[in-house]
Amino acid sequence: MSKQLVFLFLALAATACRPDQVEHLKDTKRIGVETANWEVKRIMPQDLLRATRWAGDTLTAFADTLLRRRLARGLAAGGVAASLPLCRPETYAATDSMARILQATPRRVSARPRNSAHLAALPASEMQPDTLRVVKRPSQEVFVYQRPIVLNNRLCLRCHGEVGKDVSQADYALIQKAYPQDRATGYQLGQVMGAWQVRLTRPGVAEFWTMKTRKKWKEHKMPKLF
Template identity: 25%
Template sequence: MKKIFYLLLFSTTVWACNSNERISKEVFDDVNRSMEVKKLSESQIIEEAMNWGEEISSEAQTQLIGALQNAIAENGVQEAIRFCHVEALPILSEVSEKYNVAIRRASSDYRNPEDQVRDYEEVILDAYAYNAENGIKNEPNIQKLDNGDVLLFTKAIQIPNSLCLNCHGEPGKDITDETLKVINELYPEDKAKGHKIGDLRGMWSIRLPRAEVIKRL
């Protein structure tokens, strides 16, 4: 009897509301595939989180550098600092909203107090600093937060070229007196001067919801 019931149920499902219109086997296969529960290993999830974090941090970096270069080209270094003061965080907010993640730059040598390293980031940033001081290559990292519901992607940020030294180098050598005046005006607690090319500036810190990472697989 059960077999007859299952057969009737299947027959009803196979036919559309219009009994003359049969649903194709391809449609059934697509539905079945979409309903399959994916069996994912932890290593697959971590690898996808790493790839996604790289994608997001690269886009954020590209947007910030592009906006800064345009501001310098149009109005000079001093106005570019004012531009960053107003626009840097909104640019990161736009990237965060686009990907439904929380993205920030974290640093002990911060310029904007909003970028000050947080407790859960400090040990990672310390490890990046140790590697930089000892000539060890810094690699991106994934850590689990909130019982694994959040995957924290981090990536070291280093001074890439002399352009950055206009704002982050040595005062009187790389940073002009006019630029220094603007920095002190906008960032009275500034700790982001005195760097050279290759120095660690901080790190990208991106909170990736585990559920969103799994959706990508």
């Protein structure tokens, strides 16, 4: 190749690759996420059951965290009288917001409830320590999650412990006035008090599986060539 052709080739290459003539893609991270959402994914039945457990754990752990925080503030501010109305984490607005995202309906039940509306027959085989989860699919479109509620916070003894020892007589009078059929006292640390039960729909479970298993998009910047 002649020197003239070599110089011409180098000149054209330099002109074609000038930085001011390179058009960079913008918002590549968003594009990558949206592209992942468009991918058709096959979700197997066992995947949906696994996602049901993930969703149930996420929702109930979130609600329990809110409950502990509010009870601590309520007891510190006004004792049992102030905290008694707070012991309904399934009704919190923040819990409801998460439940709507998951298309789930949570509730708390017990064989010895404070509120008789929460009475439920719970087999002893399903009321083991907190590591136990029960996940079922009663129909094609419905999934059910359940896990035990364990009294593992001493704050809860103020309302659910032994009357005369953990629960003062004055506080127990307040509890009986609000809940005349109360059966939720006499517990000790580590005992199972009841269960979280969450009903979920198939679309909600499938969407949660997709979100949990989606590949994390990493933006790869163009190397600096010049």
